[in-house]
Amino acid sequence: MSASEDSPAAAARAYPLWIFWILQLFLKAFFFFENLIIFFSFSLFRLVIDTLKPLDPQRKCFRLVGGILVERTVTEVLPTLEKNHESVRPAYFPN
Numbered sequence: 001m002s003a004s005e006d007s008p009a010a011a012a013r014a015y016p017l018w019i020f021w022i023l024q025l026f027l028k029a030f031f032f033f034e035n036l037i038i039f040f041s042f043s044l045f046r047l048v049i050d051t052l053k054p055l056d057p058q059r060k061c062f063r064l065v066g067g068i069l070v071e072r073t074v075t076e077v078l079p080t081l082e083k084n085h086e087s088v089r090p091a092y093f094p095n
Helices: 006-053 074-092
Strands: 060-065 068-073
Touching: 006 074, 060 074, 068 074
Parallel strands: none
Antiparallel strands: 060 068
């Protein structure tokens, strides 16, 4: 091995390719999991709506509003859930 191969400049030329490759893999994984989370949250909207529809409209249910658990009725919660579900759909699932 020569002295030029052990120099810090030679090492600096070799690392950026590895760093770029690892960063690229990290970003791909990040965007994949972000889309996966969006998909499952969209599916959860549908699951909750389908669960609440057959229930008695005056039945008590709970909802998180700004981090606070609030007691409401199915009649109050269902239209809000459907509105939120429809507003998320065009943003993440265009036709």
